[in-house]
Amino acid sequence: MxxxxxxxxxxxxxxxxxxxxxxxxxxxxxxxxxxxxxxxxxxxxxxxxxxxxxxxxxxxxxxxxxxxxxxxxxxxxxxxxxxxxxxxxxxxxxxxxxxxxxxxxxxxxxxxxxxxxxxxxxxxxxxxxxxxxxxxxxxLKEAPKPAVRVDSVPYAATSADIFYAAAGCAGGALLIAAVAAAACRVRARKLRRARSEEQDGHAFLPDSSCKSAASYTSYRRPTSLPAVAAEERARDLQQRIAELTIQRCRVRLRSVAMEGTFGRVYKGTYADEDGREQEVLVKTASEHASQIQLSLLLQEGCMLYGLRHERVLSVLGVSIEDQTAPFLLYPWSVGCRNLKQFLLACRGVNFGVAANGPPPPPLTTQHVVRMALHALDGLAYLHSQHVLHKDIAARNCIVDENLRVMIADNALSRDLFPGDYHCLGDNENRPIKWLALEALSKKQFSPSADIWALGVLLWELTTLAHQPYAEVDPFEVAAYLRDGYRLQQPANCPDELFAVMAYCWAMSPDDRPTLPQLQIFLRDFHTQLTRFV
Structure with a gap:
């Protein structure tokens, strides 16, 4: 044989x-x-x-x-x-x-x-x-269908029956129209309220001018959010900041890792009360940042507050002092860097002021699959804690010198990676080309929407951070996806790996895989790679 x-x-x-x-x-x-x-x-x-x-x-x-x-x-x-x-x-x-x-x-x-x-x-x-x-x-087990009674002798309608039936239908139609109109008004109010709550609760706050994906200067507070909900969110953020507050004098900034229009990321150290120092990454804003920009930085930076997992990078501390920009501290180690920066460096593309280090080693398919598994583990933990990330992408991950990946928040991402965010006239700068179709067109976020974005992250890993849908105008992405088009299979990407990506981009959220299923598939595939390579 x-x-x-x-x-x-x-x-x-x-x-x-x-x-x-x-x-x-x-x-x-x-x-x-x-x-x-x-x-x-x-x-x-x-x-x-x-x-x-x-x-x-x-x-x-x-x-x-x-x-x-x-x-x-x-x-x-x-x-x-x-x-x-x-x-x-x-x-x-x-x-x-x-x-x-x-x-x-x-x-x-x-x-x-x-x-x-x-x-x-x-x-x-x-x-x-x-x-x-x-x-x-x-x-899946199907729900039982109700029994339907069928009379054995058909009933012959008379002219009177027809008249009364027609009159009843006309009256019913008027009643339905009235109810539908009332329902539409109620639903419209609910949608406006939900949209306002979502914009206030997530990093995507409305941009009134929307002239530049790199600008945060025109963010305004939503006006339709109920006062009670706004106060609760403000108290929650204040409580988080209070629990995370550290003394500014214990932070020492060494070098700039990344810099945008108003945001900066530093490498530095933090000394605890016992004098022990540890490496940290510091996110802060420049002198000309507005109060709205500073508030947005704090809100996004505290998104993963309180989460503890080896594949999740959560904020370590916050320093707020009068008349100065806030500091957000993250645990760091030598050799760590932004995942998108790292992938671009693998492709020979310099990005930012921190891209002058030694070139990374070439990535193999085994490396890519293992890094994808790390991101999967981190996202699975977030979902187990009932946290939707809503912006899974290489720019919001870090990787260390051993190619271990961690998921981070999206604080400053719009400013540091303006080419990844677009405004479609809806007063929001959003990661259009990473969003699931229902999140893009209806702003419906769910674990399945995060899984769609995870598929795009896997595509970024295999292409070394090429721009997804580079040839498609942001205004055309929704129609492009609705017509059934998806990202093409990257060169040198195995069929099995692309099958996992394509599986994440199913049109219906119910048809996309679960995170446990993806973990099983990729672990089996990694085992096969290890066995034959």
Whole structure:
């Protein structure tokens, strides 16, 4: 049996089109006579909303090749009905491209995950090839449907019935119209209130002029936020600052790491009460920063306050003194740097005043996957603490000299990375090209929206911080995504890794993977890389 090469066969699965709502990329299992073992060892999840898999094959010889096809789901009859094929289980691979399908119908009575193994054996007489495709089908228990009573004798309507029915319909239509109008007014008020609360509670505060993505000078406070909610948020921020307050005299600034229009990031040290010094990163503002800019810096810097995890960079302390800009201190170590800066340096691009250090070592696929797993672990912890980040990107992560990644807040990010934020006329500078479609068009944020952005972060890792959708105007991004277009597969990016990215960009939030699923996929893939490299 020849398991290293199959020059007589071509086999590809249209997995993205099947699982990802219209994406048309393909995952090759046999191409140019070589078997893609990474793809075969990758266990692909099949969401509950997907009930079929599509494969395309072709015999590269001048004659059809005999095959044997079998689908095994174990003893899970109560979860999954017997899978069916639209082709026979024994036959011949055609000489022209042909697409065949495997149906995986759930029973709807039990919620569970079923391992599915599709085995294919193709022979030429002198040699044969056996391929195994592993899937994990997700089935959900369906809610019981109410019984519907059907009378056995039809009722014959009279003219009077028709008249009264028409009159009733007309009255009902008027009533519905009145209720709908009232509901629209109530919903509009709620939307305005929710939008105002969201803008006040998150880093994206409204920009009244919106002339430059780098400018914060025109941020204004929302006027429609209830006074009680505003006071609660202000008290919460004041309490956090009080608990984090440190003495300015204990902070020593050494060098500027990054600088924007009004914000600066320093490297320095902090001495505790016992005189022990530790390396810190200090975020602050320049002399011409307004009070609104300073308030925004504090609000964003305290976003991850109180969180403790090895993959999350939380604020260490805050120093506020009269007539001076606040200092936000973060634990730091020698060799750490902003992840986007690091990736640009790997590509030979200098960014900022701190980009003159030695060039980083070249990144391998193993490095990229391991760094992505670090970001996954950090985001999983945030979600476990009921925290939505809403701005996952390389610019909001740090990496140390051992390529360990931590997720940070987005304080000063708009100022330090103005090219990553855009205003679409809605008085907000937002990371347009990192946002999920529902977050971009409807401002609906959820864990699934963070997962979409995590897919873009993974794309940044594989492209060394290229700009996503560089050829697409920010005003056209929403329509671009709505039409089913996504980021292209980067050069030298394995199919399995791009499958994970594309899975994160499913149109419906319910079709995107969960963080535990992504962790399983990437860990399995990293194991395969370690085994064969």
């Amino acid at each position: 020849n398991i290293e090469s199959t020059p007589f066969l071509k086999l590809v699965e249209k997995i993205y089109k099947c699982l990802l709502s219209g994406l048309t990329a393909e995952l090759f299992y046999v191409r140019d006579g070589q078997i893609n073992f990474y793809a075969l060892n990758f266990v692909v999840p099949v969401p509950a909303t997907i009930g079929e898999l599509h494969f395309t094959w072709q015999s590269l010889t001048r004659r059809p090749l005999p095959y044997i096809l079998h689908v095994d789901v174990g003893k899970n009859e109560d979860v999954l009905h017997t899978p069916t094929l639209n082709i026979s289980s024994v036959g011949f691979v055609p000489t022209e491209p042909q697409t065949w399908r495997v149906d995986l119908p759930c029973t709807g009575t039990v919620s569970a995950e079923v391992p599915v193994t599709i085995s294919l054996n193709v022979s030429t007489g002198s040699s044969s090839t056996a391929l195994l495709f592993r899937r994990r089908k997700v089935c």
